[in-house]
Amino acid sequence: MMIELCDSGAIRDGEITRVTAPGFPAVAIARHNGALYVFPDRCPHADESLAEGWIEDGRVVCGVHFAEFELGSGEVHNRPVGCPNLSFFRCEDRDGKVFATLAVEA
Amino acid sequence: MRPVYPRASSYPDFARLVDRDKAQVDRRVFVDKAIYQAELQQIFARAWLFLAHESQIPNPGDFLRTSMGEDDVIVVRQRDKTVKAFLNSCPHRGNRVCMVDAGTRARGFICNYHGWSFGIDGALRGTDGKVYETDETFEKAQIGLTPVAQIDSYKGLIFATFDPQAPSLEDFFGPFTWYLDIMLDNDEGGTEFVGGAIRSIIDCNWKFPAENFVGDILHAFWTHQSGAQAILGGAVDLGKRYDELAFQASVYGHGIESNLDKVGNTRTLGYPELVDYVFDLSEKARDRLGDIRARAIGAISSCTVFPNFSFLPGQNTFRVWHPRGPGKIELVAWTLVNKNAPEHIKELYRKGTMMTFSPGGVFEMDDGENWEYATRVNEGFVTRHQPLHYALGLGTEDAASEMPGHVHRGSLNDANQRLFYTRWAEFMKYDNWTDLQNGETAPPVRRAQAAE
Ligand code: FES
Ligand code: FES
Ligand SMILES: [Fe+2]
Numbered sequence: 001m002m003i004e005l006c007d008s009g010a011i012r013d014g015e016i017t018r019v020t021a022p023g024f025p026a027v028a029i030a031r032h033n034g035a036l037y038v039f040p041d042r043c044p045h046a047d048e049s050l051a052e053g054w055i056e057d058g059r060v061v062c063g064v065h066f067a068e069f070e071l072g073s074g075e076v077h078n079r080p081v082g083c084p085n086l087s088f089f090r091c092e093d094r095d096g097k098v099f100a101t102l103a104v105e106a
Numbered sequence: 107m108r109p110v111y112p113r114a115s116s117y118p119d120f121a122r123l124v125d126r127d128k129a130q131v132d133r134r135v136f137v138d139k140a141i142y143q144a145e146l147q148q149i150f151a152r153a154w155l156f157l158a159h160e161s162q163i164p165n166p167g168d169f170l171r172t173s174m175g176e177d178d179v180i181v182v183r184q185r186d187k188t189v190k191a192f193l194n195s196c197p198h199r200g201n202r203v204c205m206v207d208a209g210t211r212a213r214g215f216i217c218n219y220h221g222w223s224f225g226i227d228g229a230l231r232g233t234d235g236k237v238y239e240t241d242e243t244f245e246k247a248q249i250g251l252t253p254v255a256q257i258d259s260y261k262g263l264i265f266a267t268f269d270p271q272a273p274s275l276e277d278f279f280g281p282f283t284w285y286l287d288i289m290l291d292n293d294e295g296g297t298e299f300v301g302g303a304i305r306s307i308i309d310c311n312w313k314f315p316a317e318n319f320v321g322d323i324l325h326a327f328w329t330h331q332s333g334a335q336a337i338l339g340g341a342v343d344l345g346k347r348y349d350e351l352a353f354q355a356s357v358y359g360h361g362i363e364s365n366l367d368k369v370g371n372t373r374t375l376g377y378p379e380l381v382d383y384v385f386d387l388s389e390k391a392r393d394r395l396g397d398i399r400a401r402a403i404g405a406i407s408s409c410t411v412f413p414n415f416s417f418l419p420g421q422n423t424f425r426v427w428h429p430r431g432p433g434k435i436e437l438v439a440w441t442l443v444n445k446n447a448p449e450h451i452k453e454l455y456r457k458g459t460m461m462t463f464s465p466g467g468v469f470e471m472d473d474g475e476n477w478e479y480a481t482r483v484n485e486g487f488v489t490r491h492q493p494l495h496y497a498l499g500l501g502t503e504d505a506a507s508e509m510p511g512h513v514h515r516g517s518l519n520d521a522n523q524r525l526f527y528t529r530w531a532e533f534m535k536y537d538n539w540t541d542l543q544n545g546e547t548a549p550p551v552r553r554a555q556a557a558e
Contacts, residue, residue, distance in 0.1 A: 064216075065221060
């Protein structure tokens with residue numbers, strides 16, 4: 001089920017924003033070259049917030065140990081030992097609102 | 107976790123080891139472990155200490171590692187272009203956080219022990235969310251690398267102090283800035299360091315090189331005789347006609363001596379082109395600096411900013427003598443040039459300082475060995491009880507001089523070294539800056555005001 005997250009106008013290009021939908025863990029929303037990306041606000045390395053990281057050369061950079069994840073594929077670079085790829089939620093911009101299919105996480 | 111800046115104490119017994127009346131210094135100041143620890147507390151944890159030249163870290167995230175006393179410090183350019191400095195030690199278990207000497211555009215610093223991560227502003231950015239985020243009592247916002255108490259810069263040189271009570275950097279220099287400007291402000295474009303830093307270890311007490319640069323041109327006639335022969339084809343010679351001009355000047359223990367001969371130091375680098383450059387520069391600088399200081403730019407001269415930052419006008423070597431115990435220093439040296447100097451001139455300075463004042467340099471090798479033996483012999487119990495003679499030029503004060511500070515006639519003189527050790531004794535004795543800034547080493551005008 002697609003969940004409404006926020007106004008898409010609130011997501012500026014090159015930035016990552018943290019959003020919480022009731023009943024789900026926090027998510028991070030990023031815009032890069034116009035496209036929207038929604039992913040867990042939790043680094044697959046050691047659970048730190050990705051919204052506190054930044055976008056650089058088409059990658060999400062975790063501000064804690066600097067793991068880098070390609071926007072779209074989620075492939076990890078500069079990988080701390082044991083860090084898997086990042087997975088993204090399906091998302092779309094519907095009438096100026098960001099919607100995404102959030103998984104309920106354990 | 108708030109930063110803790112240790113308080114100063116008072117060591118009058120140590121202060122008495124400098125005997126002003128007899129102009130003698132007790133050799134225990136060079137070897138005694140308790141005195142050395144008192145120096146770390148009284149001097150290195152309070153004085154403004156040189157960290158870096160602005161030009162070494164131009165962009166956000168550019169950083170270098172240095173020391174303040176024995177404290178390992180990281181100096182980082184911030185996104186807002188200011189500079190911050192922190193202890194290079196993790197607040198978790200104390201591990202050294204930054205292992206490399208310098209780097210550019212760092213994203214932050216990650217401690218190698220448990221992975222705590224600090225931003226370039228020193229704040230703790232994260233740890234391991236799997237562990238710490240689940241601990242409700244953990245308060246990340248309160249944790250960070252310990253910042254220095256104050257940081258400031260003077261004409262491109264960045265200094266810091268661990269003492270929140272310390273006066274401003276400007277007050278710490280007092281009117282000594284008049285002399286610093288000989289090197290830092292002789293040209294409108296300002297200065298920069300070229301190339302990297304040269305590090306070396308010398309087994310000597312840090313005060314020997316500091317006192318040498320504060321006012322010991324005397325040694326050049328003996329120590330550097332053969333080196334000078336090799337480069338100049340002749341002996342070290344101050345030149346009789348400069349007798350009237352040569353001086354020593356001191357403010358708060360910072361000291362400079364100069365022969366005012368225009369290019370004597372520059373000449374020892376061995377490049378006639380550099381000598382021409384300095385002659386021109388000196389001519390041009392008369393408008394900015396006046397005649398006396400314009401003559402000092404390349405002259406036979408040396409300078410120490412108390413306690414351990416020294417340079418040689420003319421040869422353009424700038425250096426810090428980091429203490430590493432009573433009998434060891436780590437010497438870090440750079441070459442300063444004017445930003446506007448032509449590239450080939452900068453290159454000649456770089457090569458020239460390498461040939462003369464690097465670990466393999468002609469003059470540096472001469473000096474190091476003397477300082478090592480001057481330190482080591484004091485391990486002898488009886489030897490260490492024999493006072494040292496600092497009484498050259500006792501009657502040379504030039505009270506009528508219009509130059510700032512304590513001015514003495516002639517550069518062959520122990521005057522600056524006496525005032526350097528007097529400043530050392532003031533730091534040992536006084537636990538507060540009011541006394542520290544109004545003692546015997548204070549500029550004469552200020553002392554007169556304080557006495558009223
Ligand atoms: S928590 Fe993101 S890289 Fe370690
Ligand atoms: S000592 Fe630095 S993270 Fe533990
Ligand atoms: Fe020397």
